[in-house]
Amino acid sequence: MFKKFVPAFEWLTAYKKTDLTGDMSAGLIVAIMLIPQGMAYAMLAGLPPVIGLYASTVPLIIYALFGTSRQLAVGPVAMVSLLVLTGVSTITDPGTSDYISLVLLLTLMIGVIQLLMGLFKLGFLVNFMSHAVISGFTSAAAIIIGLSQLKHLIGVRLEADKNVFLIMIETVNRLSEINPITLGIGLISIGLLLTLKKIVKRVPAPLIIVLLSTLTVYYFEWHQSGVSIVGNVPSGLPSLSLPVINVKALIQLLPIALTIAFVGFMESIAMAKAIAAKEKYKVMPNKELRGLGLANIGSSFFSGFPVTGGFSRSAVNYQSGARTPLATIITAILIILTLIFFTEWFYYLPNAVLAAIIMVAVYSLIDFREVKQLLKINKVDGSVWLVTFLTTLIFGIVEGILIGIIYSLLIFVWRSAYPHVAELGYLQKEHVYRNIKRYPEVTTEQDILIFRFDSSLFFANISFYEEKLGQRLVDKSETKWVILDFSGVNSIDAVALHALEDMTKTQSYEHEVTFLFSGVKGPVKDLIIRAEWGEEYEKHIHYLSINHAHKTIKAGDIGA
Structure with missing residues (x-):
């Protein structure tokens, strides 16, 4: 009975020594990848960078114990980070203590929603979010994420940060204020990330660029020339945090909590199933929901923010030889060691580099080939993609995905009412x-x-x-x-x-x-x-x- 609710007992009791080398290698590589990404995605969510590291510790261990995928790499991801910013910033300003408190509450809500969905076997509900909706939403959100980082890339504090059209207009109007050093750091970082990714795929490009840029800013003292840096990153393990339960905040956060719970699970299960199919084992959707739910609940109690399975990190984890969830536990342990001993190394890290990491990471999420294929096969399905994409760009993240879901359901009802x-x-x-x-x-x-x-x-x-x-x-x-x-x-x-x-x-x-x-x-x-x-x-x-x-x-x- 206990094994039924804790899948880790299955792989722990049957663990093979021959799997250890692959798990160690994958755990190390993913940790190297996750450290700069976690900090970048926390910044994207309107949080201090260290919270991205906190979210990459306890939640990973919890998922490794309760999840059913052997290679899924759980942690902060760009899409969820943007949804967090979109939802919580409407209630209070990012960076404040109230904002962090609400993010912790939101994380707890997401975890509880996912856990209950798993316990009551409601994983099928995500099937009502069609692939066309998810693809259109993801592509638009990737553009919003990329443009939201322009302020860090050019060194100008833009007032517009959510509407892509306002961001572009304000950027053009304030071209004269651009910090050339910051822009140079950002563009060189993007160039190196893309180049290293193509030439030497196994090299941890983000970490190399983080170290090089940090040393460069420190040596030339560019932080005194207007280059924005991360600054002090608190060392030590995440402290126990108790989310403050507020009925008014619960009601305000419920729509975004439901959205993240669904979107996060869909991103996870898609990647988990893809890897499981190659390795010929089964991923249980409802158990995955329980694992992700418990991971997010754990994140809320250890100063983290919402986590889910990431596409790129999971692919790297799998390609690097991960055989069991022990690779994820190794990743968490290495990040814990980083928090204890190495946080001071990130003091001079330019925010432009974190922005570059985010931009390159989300670039691959923009998929215009999908809409071309959908329109070629069935124009109605293509219209679902276009409606979701355009409404997300014009009206916002939450509004876009809701309109996309409603429109796709109306198409479904129409097709059902007028069948062949x-x-x-x-x-x-x-x-x-x-x-x-x-x-x-x-x-x-x-x-x-x-x-x-x-x-x-x-x-x-x-x-x-x-x-x-x-x-x-x-x-x-x-x-x-x-x-x-x-x-x-x-x-x-x-x-x-x-x-x-x-x-x-x-x-x-x-x-x-x-x-x-x-x-x-x-x-x-x-x-x-x-x-x-x-x-x-x-x-x-x-x-x-x-x-x-x-x-x-x-x-x-x-x-x-």
Whole structure:
């Protein structure tokens, strides 16, 4: 029973010595990568850089014990950091003690939401966030994240920090205030990050640039020339923090907490499943929710902020040889050692370098190829991407993803209410029945109409079916027999069942036709029988195929 709730017992009891080398190597490489990223993402979230390191300690250990992915690298990520800034900055100013307190509360709320979702097996709810919504949102958010770092890259304290259009306008208007040294540091850092990433992928480029820029600023004393630096980073382990529970704040933070809980989980599970598929093991979504939830709860009690699985770090973790979650625990231990012994090394670290790290990290999240592919395949799905992308850019992060979800659900409802229907004819060469519009060569008969429903029947679409069938019976007035192909109907609700009974009775009377049902699946047939339509209808629902119904008509043996 205990093993069921603590997955770590499975890999700990079966741990192989041969896995240790890979776990040690991956843990070290990810720690080197996470130290500058954690500080950068904390800055992006409007928090002191050290909180990014705090969020990279206890939460990682908790996830390693309770998560089911062996290679997922949990920690601060850019998307969640921006969502934190977006949500909490509407209540109080970033950098203040109240702001940090609200972030701790938000982290606790996210953890509780994810934990409860996992306990009550609600992981399926994230399926309502379509891939088009997530891709459009991620691409727009990446642009917002990148432009929000312009102020650090150019050394100008911009007033606009969320609306991309205002950021660009203000930047152009204040070009004369740009600090050339800061801009130079930022641009060189971006160039080096991109170059090293392509040339020597296994080299920890962010850490190298952090060390080089820190030494350079210290040697040339550029911090006295207006170059903004990180400054004092407190040493020591994160202290125990108790989030202050405030009912008003809970209500204000609930929308952003739900958004981060869903978005964070989707980012994690997508990467976890991708790696698990390659390694041929299973990731349990509800257990993942519990693991992430407990990690975020732990983060809130140890001065951290929301964490989730990151794409780039997870890929590096996997490629560096991680075999078990021990690699994540090693990463956390190394960051704890950094907090105890090495925080003073980051005093002269330029904020422009952290901004460069963020910009390069989120650049890969912008995916315009996805919208091209969606528009090519289905313009409606492409419109979901475009609506989400544009509304996120124009109205903001939270508004954009909510509008995207609502729009995608409306598309789903529209598709459900107006599904595909087809009149069928006999394709003699292949001995099958096919849509007369797609196969003009099919054979049809004047007195027989074969009509196929291509979705389940429920209250919202039954009237559409009735309208289409009625119109076809008017157009084909010679019809005496109607074969309803139910092979595509997997379920039917009570309202649709009642409407279907009325439809068959009405159309039979108005057009003097007899209805036969073919290919009715067991669960649907059971409901029809339970509805007690009457013997004259029930005896017409047992035809196994269109061919079976057609032969019965021709034999004049209806009901057999």
